[in-house]
Amino acid sequence: MAVHHHLLRRGLAGGSPLSPLRGLFLVSQELGRRQASSAAAGDAAAELRGAREDVRQLLKDKHCHPILVRLGWHDSGTYDKNISEWPKCGGANGSLRFEIELKHAANAGLVNALKLVQTIKDKYAGVTYADLFQLASATAIEEAGGPKIPMIYGRVDVSAPEQCPPEGRLPAAGPPSPAEHLREVFYRMGLNDKEIVALSGAHTLGRSRPERSGWGKPETKYTKNGPGATGGQSWTSQWLKFDNSYFKDVKERRDEDLLVLPTDAVLFEDPSFKIYAERYAEDQDTFFEDYAEAHAKLSNLGSKFDPPKGISLD
Numbered sequence: 001m002a003v004h005h006h007l008l009r010r011g012l013a014g015g016s017p018l019s020p021l022r023g024l025f026l027v028s029q030e031l032g033r034r035q036a037s038s039a040a041a042g043d044a045a046a047e048l049r050g051a052r053e054d055v056r057q058l059l060k061d062k063h064c065h066p067i068l069v070r071l072g073w074h075d076s077g078t079y080d081k082n083i084s085e086w087p088k089c090g091g092a093n094g095s096l097r098f099e100i101e102l103k104h105a106a107n108a109g110l111v112n113a114l115k116l117v118q119t120i121k122d123k124y125a126g127v128t129y130a131d132l133f134q135l136a137s138a139t140a141i142e143e144a145g146g147p148k149i150p151m152i153y154g155r156v157d158v159s160a161p162e163q164c165p166p167e168g169r170l171p172a173a174g175p176p177s178p179a180e181h182l183r184e185v186f187y188r189m190g191l192n193d194k195e196i197v198a199l200s201g202a203h204t205l206g207r208s209r210p211e212r213s214g215w216g217k218p219e220t221k222y223t224k225n226g227p228g229a230t231g232g233q234s235w236t237s238q239w240l241k242f243d244n245s246y247f248k249d250v251k252e253r254r255d256e257d258l259l260v261l262p263t264d265a266v267l268f269e270d271p272s273f274k275i276y277a278e279r280y281a282e283d284q285d286t287f288f289e290d291y292a293e294a295h296a297k298l299s300n301l302g303s304k305f306d307p308p309k310g311i312s313l314d
Helices: 002-010 020-062 065-076 110-123 129-143 178-188 193-204 245-252 262-268 271-282 284-300
Strands: none
Touching (some): 020 129, 065 129, 193 284, 262 271
8 A cells, every 4th residue: 555655645746636546546557567567577487487498408409508508608708897888888688699790700600509599589589589598508507417507587689780799808719828818808797716717617518629719629539429510629528517527637637638728727827716726626516606606697797687687487
């Protein structure tokens, strides 16, 4: 009844008093709007849950966990905390669906990921690309044995390719000063050293393909038979399993068939990075906890949410 009394006191305009009947009418209008908004959020959550189930099935069928993680990361990883205007700030806004951004060098091969999720987007029209990319990424981590990511949804999509971020905001694999480069890119996003190292641990999944990135071997004993498309060089022997083996393998460097990029090696060379890398190599639970937090933070960068507080599925 608080809304009712408030409306009765306010009047319609200019402070004129409301009749009780008119007041009740406005109260019912307000409650109707709230119920409609709540119903819309419920419908959105139902669509998102349906999309999540379809992503899980896609992962079972295609073993595409690594490229879906990359799809989510590369949509959100363009964020610049120094730009306040949306969507100029970049981030998780669905801009990666446009050809101009897919053609950025760092996004080589991601057109294949877009094709994989497009059928799910077509089925669930109410799910935005921005949400679908982040949903696919988080679900891929979880389905590969990784931690549960505390995700929220309701991201708004950009509407035109003119709103895509400029090229050059994503990290490179072999910069002249790897530690400096990682900090330049991730600090720009508002992330810190712990989050840089934790997120680097996602390289426990996937392979580098020389034809896309210029890094890695064409194939190794771990990748020559797939699953999925064959070839490339992985960071770990079980490159579809999310665990802390990336940190162990980078530290030990005992297997020439496993990839170690300059930006991987520096995690055990830089004094600040090394604290976290050593910890994660020893303690998978701590890695999972820090990773889940960092992944969720990355997934929200530059996002505009509708409803403003987002939608939780769990």
